Amino acid sequence: MSEYLLQMTGIDKRFGGVHALDNVNFAVRPGKVMCLAGENGCGKSTLVKIISGVYTRDAGEITFEGQPIHHITPAEATRLGIQVIYQDLSIFPNLTVMENLAINSEITAGRKIVNRKRWEQTAREALSKIGYDIDLYAKMGDLSVADKQLVAICRALLFNAKLIIMDEPTTALTKKEVDALFKTVRQLRDSGIAIMFISHKTEEIFEISDDVCIMRNGKNVYSGETKDLTKRDFTFYMTGRELVDDYFVPTNISEKPVLQVEHLTWKGKYEDVSFDLRKGEILGITGLLGSGRTELALSLFGLGKVDGGTIALNGKPVKITSPIQAQKLRIGYVPEDRLTEGLCLRQPIADNIMLSSLKQLTRALGTIRHDELFDKSNEWVSKFSIATDDAHKHASTLSGGNQQKIVLSKWLNNDLDVLILNGPTVGVDIGAKQDIHALVHELANQGLAVIIISDDLAEVVVNCNRVIVMKDGRLVGEMTGDRITEDNILDIIR
Amino acid sequence: MKPKTLEKHSYTFMLLGLMAVVLLFFTVLKGAMLWKGDVWLGIAMQFPEYGVVTLGLMFCFICGKMDMSFMALGDFATIMAVQYMAAHADSPAGGVILVGILIALGIAVVGGLINGLLVSELDIPPVMATIAMQLVWTGLSVALTSGNTVKGLPALYTEIGHKYLLGFLPVPLLIFLLIFALCWFLLNHTVYGEKLYMVGTNIKAAQFSAINTKRMVVGTYVLCDVICCIGCLLMVNTMASAKADYGTSYVMRCILILVLAGVLPDGGMGKIGNVLIAIVTIQIIATGVNMFPNLNTYYASLIWGGLLLVVLVLNTRMGQGGLFGLKLPRAKKA
Numbered sequence: 001m002s003e004y005l006l007q008m009t010g011i012d013k014r015f016g017g018v019h020a021l022d023n024v025n026f027a028v029r030p031g032k033v034m035c036l037a038g039e040n041g042c043g044k045s046t047l048v049k050i051i052s053g054v055y056t057r058d059a060g061e062i063t064f065e066g067q068p069i070h071h072i073t074p075a076e077a078t079r080l081g082i083q084v085i086y087q088d089l090s091i092f093p094n095l096t097v098m099e100n101l102a103i104n105s106e107i108t109a110g111r112k113i114v115n116r117k118r119w120e121q122t123a124r125e126a127l128s129k130i131g132y133d134i135d136l137y138a139k140m141g142d143l144s145v146a147d148k149q150l151v152a153i154c155r156a157l158l159f160n161a162k163l164i165i166m167d168e169p170t171t172a173l174t175k176k177e178v179d180a181l182f183k184t185v186r187q188l189r190d191s192g193i194a195i196m197f198i199s200h201k202t203e204e205i206f207e208i209s210d211d212v213c214i215m216r217n218g219k220n221v222y223s224g225e226t227k228d229l230t231k232r233d234f235t236f237y238m239t240g241r242e243l244v245d246d247y248f249v250p251t252n253i254s255e256k257p258v259l260q261v262e263h264l265t266w267k268g269k270y271e272d273v274s275f276d277l278r279k280g281e282i283l284g285i286t287g288l289l290g291s292g293r294t295e296l297a298l299s300l301f302g303l304g305k306v307d308g309g310t311i312a313l314n315g316k317p318v319k320i321t322s323p324i325q326a327q328k329l330r331i332g333y334v335p336e337d338r339l340t341e342g343l344c345l346r347q348p349i350a351d352n353i354m355l356s357s358l359k360q361l362t363r364a365l366g367t368i369r370h371d372e373l374f375d376k377s378n379e380w381v382s383k384f385s386i387a388t389d390d391a392h393k394h395a396s397t398l399s400g401g402n403q404q405k406i407v408l409s410k411w412l413n414n415d416l417d418v419l420i421l422n423g424p425t426v427g428v429d430i431g432a433k434q435d436i437h438a439l440v441h442e443l444a445n446q447g448l449a450v451i452i453i454s455d456d457l458a459e460v461v462v463n464c465n466r467v468i469v470m471k472d473g474r475l476v477g478e479m480t481g482d483r484i485t486e487d488n489i490l491d492i493i494r
Numbered sequence: 495m496k497p498k499t500l501e502k503h504s505y506t507f508m509l510l511g512l513m514a515v516v517l518l519f520f521t522v523l524k525g526a527m528l529w530k531g532d533v534w535l536g537i538a539m540q541f542p543e544y545g546v547v548t549l550g551l552m553f554c555f556i557c558g559k560m561d562m563s564f565m566a567l568g569d570f571a572t573i574m575a576v577q578y579m580a581a582h583a584d585s586p587a588g589g590v591i592l593v594g595i596l597i598a599l600g601i602a603v604v605g606g607l608i609n610g611l612l613v614s615e616l617d618i619p620p621v622m623a624t625i626a627m628q629l630v631w632t633g634l635s636v637a638l639t640s641g642n643t644v645k646g647l648p649a650l651y652t653e654i655g656h657k658y659l660l661g662f663l664p665v666p667l668l669i670f671l672l673i674f675a676l677c678w679f680l681l682n683h684t685v686y687g688e689k690l691y692m693v694g695t696n697i698k699a700a701q702f703s704a705i706n707t708k709r710m711v712v713g714t715y716v717l718c719d720v721i722c723c724i725g726c727l728l729m730v731n732t733m734a735s736a737k738a739d740y741g742t743s744y745v746m747r748c749i750l751i752l753v754l755a756g757v758l759p760d761g762g763m764g765k766i767g768n769v770l771i772a773i774v775t776i777q778i779i780a781t782g783v784n785m786f787p788n789l790n791t792y793y794a795s796l797i798w799g800g801l802l803l804v805v806l807v808l809n810t811r812m813g814q815g816g817l818f819g820l821k822l823p824r825a826k827k828a
Contacts, residue, residue: 303701327704341702344695346762355692356703358685366684373688410703 175494401432558761580646
């Protein structure tokens with residue numbers, strides 16, 4: 001048997017014109033934790049899907065336990081002992097823990113009749129593998145993310161997994177939960193199971209992994225042992241450049257706040273949140289997934305509820321009940337999920353840019369000025385150097401960064417006092433990311449009040465002159481200037 | 495022609511090609527029978543009624559919604575209108591007809607409002623909501639008429655419907671053309687049309703862009719049902735009566751036409767020009783099939799159902815990766 005459990009050489013995959021994986025080589029050793037690292041969109045997920053049999057590779061060789069594997073299907077991968085725990089965990093939220101654990105093996109065994117005793121036995125066996133204790137009859141949907149994850153791990157172990165792949169498992173976990181997860185991961189590793197851990201968080205990767213493989217633009221740019229790598233090198237391999245952080249320097253902060261939020265509450269989502277915002281500021285709101293950060297933004301944009309507290313704009317109390325009203329109050333919002341909330345992908349770039357400012361294009365009898373729609377959107381295309389030769393092309397033809405520039409232009413084409421950006425650079429390549437940051441700095445210094453909501457701490461640190469931290473629906477910390485560092489934020493979050 | 499223009503209109507050319515194939519098919523089988531003047535006059539007389547209905551339904555489809563109730567609603571509205579007109583047969587016909595039409599359109603507005611509110615305010619899936627409304631309207635019609643035909647229209651109503659403008663343009667065709675022009679203008683030259691395509695493509699993104707999506711959905715259902723009702727009023731003209739199930743057989747035909755024209759209920763796509771070509775093509779098929787005395791009307795459902803299936807399969811294939819190098823026009827400006 002070779003030294004490696006899984007070895008992949010010269011893997012190539014294309015989707016139409018996109019070269020998603022370009023001659024990728026890497027290997028996983030048994031009983032080790034291997035980290036697959038890379039920025040969003042670098043090809044990590046594609047690679048995982050090739051291993052798990054969801055996609056078929058165009059070229060390259062895969063060997064598992066020394067045996068060459070020509071064609072993998074998801075069933076074949078399971079048989080070999082490869083288990084993937086996806087970010088959504090693929091659980092049934094409406095079923096109990098027991099049912100979630102037992103259902104796969106029941107189906108694989110082709111059983112048609114439910115035997116509660118046998119189900120319970122299977123479930124207990126699964127939990128005992130990592131010595132994890134939980135109510136078997138609890139509903140899966142009621143568990144915390146961390147518990148769900150552990151159940152998913154137990155389920156994977158039922159299939160005699162030799163390789164467990166975890167896709168960004170720590171995204172929604174608190175520090176404590178991450179520690180618990182890592183304990184389990186080490187335990188599995190020591191029992192001889194290989195773990196492939198997918199992440200882009202530097203700290204975690206250095207904490208947990210033995211080996212690391214870094215990908216960038218579909219190529220693997222580094223693979224080797226983690227201890228041979230410094231954090232500085234790691235960042236360089238991840239991003240492909242020595243990052244010169246261009247910190248935001250506010251030059252134009254107004255005296256009076258433009259937005260004042262006091263004791264704002266949306267029951268069950270967030271409670272008693274107060275802050276104010278001045279023109280020329282970039283305020284960061286950060287916190288884990290589920291901390292209430294997005295819901296807070298939705299309330300400010302008229303899409304969330306307000307159960308208590310007040311919002312005041314330029315000193316006047318306001319009620320924001322719809323995006324239409326938010327727009328009238330000169331508030332713009334760039335949503336979290338660009339593809340489902342930000343863009344009409346199957347429509348032209350130009351129409352997307354002008355979507356929130358159709359009033360400007362209205363003539364008598366409700367007719368539309370097509371010429372102006374096109375001219376105006378072309379101004380934005382050239383101003384933001386959106387990479388297209390024709391604004392009549394569909395928004396779907398663009399990359400993530402350019403799409404985000406469309407969503408930004410859509411709102412900047414309105415006269416705004418407050419611009420809320422939720423995850424402005426998620427899935428955006430590094431070049432476009434810097435463009436967007438520079439643009440936001442410029443806007444703030446021209447007198448716009450900006451809120452950046454993000455869990456990308458580096459982004460918050462570099463771009464904000466003030467940061468508030470949310471946890472479990474409450475505001476738990478605020479910092480300004482030099483006090484804003486990743487470590488300080490992490491201390492509060494975790 | 496520039497290759498780009500060719501590509502831009504490839505779907506239109508395909509539809510025209512299909513129309514040519516259909517014409518050739520019936521010409522080969524029936525020879526000169528197809529090319530008589532009165533056959534074409536018949537075609538021009540027949541398609542306006544469901545053509546108008548199809549134009550109404552088109553708005554719903556572009557908005558990404560579905561309406562199954564449009565014909566049942568139209569039948570009910572026209573029954574009420576005809577009953578009114580019949581009951582006031584001794585008053586001056588002109589005024590009675592006008593009031594009757596207004597009654598029908600008023601009911602259509604109410605029906606559209608109900609559909610729109612069910613879908614946008616209560617978030618009921620459009621197909622479910624409108625099937626329920628279809629049953630309600632049909633139920634009301636049957637209860638009111640015991641399922642019988644409602645007659646007693648003022649003679650003037652059918653007389654107008656059988657007049658020719660300038661001696662060659664049948665009035666129903668004229669009405670169809672007027673409504674076609676209006677719809678074309680709405681879709682291509684108004685802010686409403688612009689919003690409609692965007693809302694149909696991604697209603698959530700439209701909402702996040704400060705568009706009043708609820709008002710768009712409700713308004714579109716009202717527009718759809720009012721235009722459909724105008725189609726039903728033309729049908730009353732043909733039949734000189736109203737009945738609870740006159741429109742039923744047209745439901746599938748209207749959906750078939752839209753799907754054939756590339757106006758899929760997924761929303762945000764399709765061009766009105768293609769709808770016109772599809773309407774005429776379908777009418778040629780209907781007329782052609784009628785020339786075979788052995789193929790009686792009982793086969794009609796089979797033919798329309800089979801055609802719908804074929805078109806759906808082809809359209810899905812084209813959506814997924816193209817068929818014969820053709821692609822569905824994914825947006826109005828594709």
